[in-house]
Amino acid sequence: MSNVYVTDIGSRNLAPHRAAEAGARLNEDWLAVILGLTIFVLALAALVHVDLIGWVVSTSVWSNFGQALGPVSKTYASLGGFDALLATYAALTIVLSAAAAALKTDVKRFALAFTAVFWIAYASWIVGNFANFAAVTPAEQQKFGISWSLKLTNEGAYIFALIVGLVIANFLPRFAEAIKDAVRPELYIKIAIVILGGFFAVTAAGKLSFAGSILLRGVAAIVEAYLIYWAVVYFIARKWFGFSREWSAPLAAGISICGISAAIAIGGSIRARPIVPALVSSLVLVFAVIEVLILPFVAQTWLAHEPLVAGAWMGLAVKTDGAAVAAGGITESLILAKNAAEGIHYQPGWILGTAAAIKVFIDIFIGVWAFVLGYIWTNHINVTPDADKAKLKEIWQRFPKFIIGFVITFVVGLYLALGTPADVAKNVPAAIGEANTFRVIFFILTFFSIGVLSNFKALWREGFGKLAAVYLVSLFGFVIWVGLLISWIFFNGITPPLAS
């Protein structure tokens, strides 16, 4: 076996950062927890009437560019839209550059690359919010003085960021290479998920038992992803496509569990060469992009009256945390808009929350499944010396730590909404709303980054077509449809509360 490392392959696409970061004390998961919690805590200062992050930029659907941007809080209204954008850029550059330093990345290169990533991604977002793309209802069209609209909603603008990223990846590979230091979808989405915990808590606070029952249904997702998806995809890869065990186990994990992190965790646990999960991961990204571009619109067309089935489906079918949670966001936006056009106004947050909860539930057990497979592999398949056998502590080592941040913001958000005096509790949604504006920005960065990492040429590379074929057959022939069936069984007939 050749001695190959993730960075060898990652230098071109997946993980350009890993080599230098191997010696860093903090990893992306812990940084996501720290940064997400910092934003969350700063936002909560609004509860004591100190608005620390109200200057963050927010974009509205626009027909006149002058009205597109603005600070999220009225406290900073005098700042104006462009200054709010500059302030947001400066704050994110400083904070994320500090994070890059903690990861032992070249800070100057990161800051320069992030500058490009931020401005291109946010410009795509602004374009996507143009009224002819985003306006949904006839009332909105009338308000903006337009006669037609693609009705993509404002969150549909994520697609714009994704497409611009794809164009860069596939037509401007040198530029993609130049900005690779700041192309970090995993870091961005993990920060977003930590913030999302607080947002979901506020959404759930009014309907706690309903939210609890949705969370309990997440158990079905765990069963499905680990016990059914993994086993079937592993069988397909081994029996139908003749892949070795070393390739089949990470491939099955990538397709069935949660993409990149699962492929890497399972690859490590069965002691596969690191290049194997790295290659699988590049495929995961490409297919995740295809799913994000298709599934939310399919859900809007056929599942508009089953909103939570659609949310759960995104969490189950779309691989990688970033793509799945973001697909949940787009789906929510599209479905709420379609229902609003019919006069049904659902409370926002439930479809996205369902998709995120399903994904987080699946993520929690990566370490356990990696240990189970590691135990079987090192004791029964490739019997290794005792020192290299799977150990229980690997469960914690492989546990995705950003989930701790999600749980903390969820619990704190729930306490603040339900356990504090009414005059404090009434300000909680607005405070967490400010943090949520950062969550939207991290979503935009995630979408753009996923696009930049998705080089479709990988699919056509001679020899790797067989890997793509397993993915294609498993994902579109099995995973998506079984995910839809299970989502339907557990979520059909359940609708989000109506907006008051």
Add this chain to the structure above:
Amino acid sequence: VDFLQRHHATARELTRRQSTIQKNLEIEMSQFTDSDLRQELRDELRSATVEPLLPIEKKLIAWSLGIGLTLLVVLAVINHLYPPGS
């Protein structure tokens, strides 16, 4: 530094030239490794002999599916008996 013109040394051109050469070398090496590696992996995927499913793998697949389907049925029944209120 002794055999370099003073202005080169003071302008840190030596360091810059060396680092440029080193960077180019690293890029060439990494390209070599990458294309070699890709070729190796292509060959491996193309010509790999089929490893038959071991009994332990069959057991793993069967137990996973068995437990998974049973749990799904149990959860579906619970879901049916205790539907969430909207």
